[in-house]
Amino acid sequence: MSGFGENVCIENLTRQLHATVKMVWPTLQSLRYMGSIVQTTKLGYVYDLLFQAGVVKVARRKNGAAHLPGLPRVIAETFAKSMLPVRNWCIVYDMPLDTALVELAQGHGRAVDVFAVDFPSVAENVYGFKDVRKITCHRENLLRRSVEIVWDDEANRYRAQLAGFPDLVGWGTSWSDALMHLERAAKIKRRIIALESLLK
Incomplete structure (x- = not known):
């Protein structure tokens, strides 16, 4: 696998x-x-x-x-x-x-x-005092992108793919299982994108 x-x-x-x-x-x-x-x-x-x-x-x-x-x-x-x-x-x-x-x-x-x-x-x-500085970063709303769910014969399971992000894939034995794993991956990717925007 x-x-x-x-x-x-x-x-x-x-x-x-x-x-x-x-x-x-x-x-x-x-x-x-x-x-x-x-x-x-x-x-x-x-x-x-x-x-x-x-x-x-x-x-x-x-x-x-x-x-x-x-x-x-x-x-x-x-x-x-x-x-x-x-x-x-x-x-x-x-x-x-x-x-x-x-x-x-x-x-x-x-x-x-x-x-x-x-x-x-x-x-x-x-x-009597506080820090008022704020950090701004780029946020990508990945959950608004299209998702394709297909059966993969080689993997013998479903693959959920997020449009525009080839590294975001969720595998599962059902549509919902594949989508759940894709959502978890998308949350991590969103954090990466936000952090990387601070390095630019």
Whole structure:
């Protein structure tokens, strides 16, 4: 089934996504900015994406965000809602955890500046200022393109192909199965296109 498996296209696109994330990260240097490009507000997901791409070397911890000594409650709750432990947030920005906790509690320092970028509305309420910069990118609405679904005798399954994108193929044992895999691939491709637009 080499080349015909349901996951081949998705695996190839995922590798391309990770390579693109690695290229774009030095320009963005912000979890929130990266999240806005890949269209998620959960910074924990963005961290996982950075880990999978090899940008950060430590996997995300699944707990421990809300029980660090000295961390203001509203800040702890903000990290918990974003599914990102403070320890991992510090890893992304190469900040010592102890120093970051002190700065977040006292309301000044690099940790507060970075927090204002990643959590602007909370920073405005807690610290009185926020980061107002926005990142713009090109978005391609792939789900509005035509799709062709055909039976492939060689693969012995259906192939769903997105018009204008030969690398977007979904394979399946039924129309719906092939289309589901194509939709998953299209979502990854859309993120790649948005990230690549920042490199131009």
